[in-house]
Amino acid sequence: MADYDIARDFIPALHRPSSLLPIAKHREALLYLTETFPVVIVVGMTGSGKTTQIPQFLESAGWCADGRMIAVTQPRRVAATTVAARVAEEMRCTLGQEVGYSIRFEDVTSASTKIKFLTDGLLLREALVDPLLSRYSVIMVDEAHERSLSSDVLLGVLKKIQKRRPDLRIIVSSATLQAEDFLGFFTSSTGESTGDATAELGGSTGRIVSLEGRMFPVDIHYLTSPAEDYVDHAVRTVFEIHSQEGEGDILIFLTGREEIDSCIESITERIPSLPTESQGLLPLPLYAGLSTEQQMYVFEETPENTRKVIVATNIAEASVTIPGIVFVIDCGFVKLRAFDPATGIETLTATAISKAAATQRAGRAGRTKPGKCYRLFTESAFDSLDEASIPEIQRSNLAPMILQLKSLGIDNIARFEYLTPPPSELIIRALEMLYSLGALDDYARLTKPLGLRMAELAVEPMMARVLLSASDFGCLSEILSIAAMTTLQGSVWFQHEGEKKAMETSRWKFAVDEGDHLTLLNVYQAFVTKGKNDAAWCRSNHLNFKSMTKAVSVRNQLKRYMERFGINVDESLASREVLRAGGPDKAEQIRRCLTIGYFAHAARMQPDGTFVTVDGTTTLYAHPSSLMFNRKADWVIFHEAMQTGEKTFIRDITKIEKGWLTQYAPEFYKIRK
C-alpha cells in the first residue's frame, strides 16, 4: 500500500486563507450603491450569504414598498426552492407568502409576495407577457458567472429593459472575478460586449462590491509529472489519503459514468487489502443518470468508523453540495456539450476544465473545515488552463434562443447586445433551421401565428412544429404524449442493480415496430391507464416513476398551451385506449406528423445496419437504447444525434417513407429532387 507517496508526487501550493467577515458589514454599502447606481455587481464566494441576505436587505430598506417585488434568479430549480425556504425561515414567514418561489410546474407565490426566487429561464418567459418586467423593482441575477444560455440572454434583455426603465435596479452576482466583464457589459453603450470596464469604473452606471466568503483554506497539491491514467491515479490517492490523513470524506471528480463505475470497482477490489484495524472505505457513485433514490446515498450518515468516497461527475461542482467533504481529487476534465453548425450534430467530448472550475472544485473541500485538494495534473498544466470555460451561447444550437428573442420583439439578432457574441455560423444555422420550419419568413421575421406559437411552447423548435401540425394529422393527443416523453431524454427506463436483462425484456414488451416514438407513446398510455400513481407497477416494468410523472406534467402544460391557442385537443380515443385502437392509419399519421418537424434529422439505414445522413457525409449509429439498434429499417427520422468519441449516435428513431421528406419539406430537399 505504501507504493505511492503524496509528499513525493504532489507539491503543495500556497493558499490564501479566506476572511470570516460577515456580509452584514456590507449592508449599508450595498443599499447605498443599489440606491445610487442602476447596476451593482456583487462578487462573493459560496458562503458569503449574498443569495439569502441581499434580498432581505433590499426588502427591509423599502424596495417593495410600492407593491413591486424583488426577483432573484437561479440557474437551477433546486436552488430556487431551497434558498426560498431558507429565506422564509429567516424572515419567519410561511413560504409562499412574503417569500416565495416560482419554477416550471410550481408557483409558490401569492399577492403578498415581496421576494421571489425563480429560475432564469422562467423570468425570461415572464418577459413574454410583461416585456418591461414591471412587477419588479430589483432583479438579482445570481450565479451569472456560470454563463448559462438563459442567464446570458436574460442579462442582454435586462440591459435593453433598463434603457426604458431607469428605475429598475439590476444586481449581478458572481462567484469569480469576472465582475469587470459584467460591469463593462452594462456600461458600454456601443453594443460591443467587450467594452473596457476600467474606463467606466468611476462612471455613473454601476459599481462592483466584493464580499468575503466563509470558506476554510484548502491546500492544493499538484502532480510532479502528468498522470498516465487518472482513474488509476485517483484510486491510489484515495488509499494514500486513507492511510495518512485524518478524518473526512473524499470527493473525486471524473468525467462520466463509465469512469466512475471502473473507479468504484478498483476501490472495492483494494478494500480487502486494508489492515484489519483500519477504518472502512465506502465508495459511492454520483451522476445525473442515477435515480434520486440512488443519489440520496451520498447524503446519508456514514456507518461508524467508515470514510465515504464519493465518485462524481461535474454534478458535484455546483449542482449538488455534499457535507463533510475534506479531500477533493480532481482529474481536471469535464464532458462538455457542443453543437457543430456544419453538420447540426451535437458532440459530447471530454475537455480540460478552466481555472475557475478547478478553483470551484477545490473549494468543495473547505466547507466544514480546512481541506486538501489533489489535482491529478501538474502545476504547469494548471497554468495553461483557460480562465473560464467557453460560455454556452458560443457552443449551442441557438435556434431556441433566437426564437425566444424574436418573440420578445428583438428582431435584429445580430445587433442584440450579447455578453459574448455567438459565432456567426451558429446564428446562420439557427436562422436557416427556423426558416425551414416555417417559424421565420423570407425577411427573418417571426411568422404569425406559427412562429410566435412555436416560441411560446416549452419544447425545442422541431417538436414545436410537430405539435402545431398535429391536429391537421388528427393525432394531437398522441403527439402531446410523444413530445412529453422525448423531454425525458432517456430517463424513461430504470435499471435496478444487476437487472439489465430484465430491463431489456420490459422494454421489448412495449416495443412498437415503427420505432421509438410510437414505443414511447405506448409506454405513456400504459402508464396513465395502468400505472398512474402506482410506483410498484412502474418498478415491475422497469419504468422510472418520477420521470413518468414528469411526462404527465409536461403533457398537461403543453395541452394548456394548445388550448390557449384555440386548438382543440380530442382525447376521446387516445387517453383511454392503447395505440392499436387507433389502427395502423393512426400510426402512419403520427409518423408523417413527426416528419414535418424532424425532416432535417433524416437518415437511411445501410446494409451493415449503420445509418447515413441524407447528404451522405456522416455515418450514424443507432443508440443501444433504441429499438432500431437491432432492427431493420430504410428511411428514418430521429430526435437527436450526439457524437461521443469516434461514433455519432442517434436516439428516438422512427421509420418513415422517403417521399414524405420532399412532400413536407420541399424547400429543404429541393436540391436532391
Added chain:
DNA sequence: GAGCACTGC
C-alpha cells in the same frame, strides 16, 4: 453487439 456531462421553459 454495445452506451449518455449538466441545466431549463
